[in-house]
Amino acid sequence: MERERICTKKSCFSFDTIKRLSLYLRNLKRLKEKGIEVISSDRIIPLLNVSSAQFRKDLSYFGEFGKRGVGYEVGRLIKELEEILGTNKEWKIALVGVGRLGQALLGFEGFSKFNIKIVCAFDIDKKKVGKVIEGVKVEDMKKLKTIIKRKRVKIALLCTPPHSAQEVSEKLVAAGIRGILNFSPLILKVPSSVFVSNVDMACELESLIFFLKRNERKV
Amino acid sequence: MERERICTKKSCFSFDTIKRLSLYLRNLKRLKEKGIEVISSDRIIPLLNVSSAQFRKDLSYFGEFGKRGVGYEVGRLIKELEEILGTNKEWKIALVGVGRLGQALLGFEGFSKFNIKIVCAFDIDKKKVGKVIEGVKVEDMKKLKTIIKRKRVKIALLCTPPHSAQEVSEKLVAAGIRGILNFSPLILKVPSSVFVSNVDMACELESLIFFLKRNERKV
Numbered sequence: 001m002e003r004e005r006i007c008t009k010k011s012c013f014s015f016d017t018i019k020r021l022s023l024y025l026r027n028l029k030r031l032k033e034k035g036i037e038v039i040s041s042d043r044i045i046p047l048l049n050v051s052s053a054q055f056r057k058d059l060s061y062f063g064e065f066g067k068r069g070v071g072y073e074v075g076r077l078i079k080e081l082e083e084i085l086g087t088n089k090e091w092k093i094a095l096v097g098v099g100r101l102g103q104a105l106l107g108f109e110g111f112s113k114f115n116i117k118i119v120c121a122f123d124i125d126k127k128k129v130g131k132v133i134e135g136v137k138v139e140d141m142k143k144l145k146t147i148i149k150r151k152r153v154k155i156a157l158l159c160t161p162p163h164s165a166q167e168v169s170e171k172l173v174a175a176g177i178r179g180i181l182n183f184s185p186l187i188l189k190v191p192s193s194v195f196v197s198n199v200d201m202a203c204e205l206e207s208l209i210f211f212l213k214r215n216e217r218k219v
Numbered sequence: 220m221e222r223e224r225i226c227t228k229k230s231c232f233s234f235d236t237i238k239r240l241s242l243y244l245r246n247l248k249r250l251k252e253k254g255i256e257v258i259s260s261d262r263i264i265p266l267l268n269v270s271s272a273q274f275r276k277d278l279s280y281f282g283e284f285g286k287r288g289v290g291y292e293v294g295r296l297i298k299e300l301e302e303i304l305g306t307n308k309e310w311k312i313a314l315v316g317v318g319r320l321g322q323a324l325l326g327f328e329g330f331s332k333f334n335i336k337i338v339c340a341f342d343i344d345k346k347k348v349g350k351v352i353e354g355v356k357v358e359d360m361k362k363l364k365t366i367i368k369r370k371r372v373k374i375a376l377l378c379t380p381p382h383s384a385q386e387v388s389e390k391l392v393a394a395g396i397r398g399i400l401n402f403s404p405l406i407l408k409v410p411s412s413v414f415v416s417n418v419d420m421a422c423e424l425e426s427l428i429f430f431l432k433r434n435e436r437k438v
Contacts, residue, residue: 108420110420179427197423208400209306211398212398
């Protein structure tokens with residue numbers, strides 16, 4: 001599914017806008033924890049590390065938020081951003097492949113802050129099945145469909161080795177999964193109604209290298 | 220540093236182009252391993268999971284690659300993509316924060332395939348310092364500058380907890396690091412000459428949720 005540009009009735013914006021909204025939300029929550037209730041545009045921009053124009057543009061796609069001369073109500077902006085992103089309710093998540101990366105993700109504290117909860121984990125390794133890691137019981141892959149359907153999970157973290165990633169993704173889709181965060185270095189083939197987001201470390205590093213190299217040439 | 224669009228003398232392309240080139244490269248390497256030397260446009264497209272137009276457009280920014288009626292020489296295309304991306308030489312990498320995620324990255328086999336090698340790792344935890352994990356000795360944070368300078372490392376994986384991420388990033392920059400792959404959920408403030416790529420799991424999940432929710436509305 002084409003994800004680089006998203007078009008609503010009013011306007012088109014890039015996928016990166018959504019990622020930035022997510023980052024804004026995170027930083028606003030930190031401000032709220034510190035007891036800050038209202039923040040001026042001038043003060044919020046340095047915290048977000050974006051340009052003032054970018055911040056206003058990103059928000060403008062979804063409505064009017066700040067008040068001229070007053071600034072942004074932190075609590076209200078958090079609520080609005082959560083509603084835009086859909087994280088105002090809890091999202092249950094499944095994890096497949098309880099290797100080192102899978103275990104790191106099971107213990108990742110960042111998810112709970114965003115109403116995201118890993119509710120089941122699966123592996124084919126008999127030694128892992130039955131173990132409880134970070135409060136989540138590792139289940140046999142054979143039970144994947146039954147458990148995911150019963151728990152009505154719609155999103156999965158795919159952390160299997162590359163050679164089984166495509167097969168597992170098909171099982172996930174058959175079980176009702178609609179969004180996959182793919183940690184394997186493989187382009188998954190899924191129906192167009194299923195969203196895949198790739199977290200590809202080697203790919204990210206290659207992009208960094210491209211920019212470094214490009215910059216070296218300029219110098 | 221603005222990274223969404225990259226402009227050369229000839230044209231402008233998006234950051235996603237670079238990420239896709241990286242994925243193309245990976246898939247071409249798999250084809251080569253299978254002994255495939257030449258591949259037609261019709262056959263390569265389904266493997267890459269992009270549209271034919273996208274593939275041609277992405278390559279067109281950098282030159283002419285395929286031959287009409289013949290297709291693509293796999294070996295040559297790999298070489299050209301490696302040169303574009305800069306992965307035709309080995310890149311040494313430092314890792315900071317040897318927690319669960321850091322350990323998972325130390326054991327990540329994907330890097331070596333792309334001429335990316337973690338050559339040093341750092342942590343503040345005295346219990347971890349001195350240990351050898353996946354062939355890499357964990358060093359004390361105090362030695363960060365000396366070792367990174369000596370080994371001439373330019374890229375770092377930042378896997379520390381959020382509260383120390385900014386401080387550590389400043390130390391990395393002072394040690395000569397020019398590119399940071401940031402795994403902490405924090406927007407880093409670095410000089411404009413330093414590239415930061417954020418691998419933010421919660422942020423990726425929030426984007427997935429946004430798309431799922433949007434699609435549910437449509438149904």
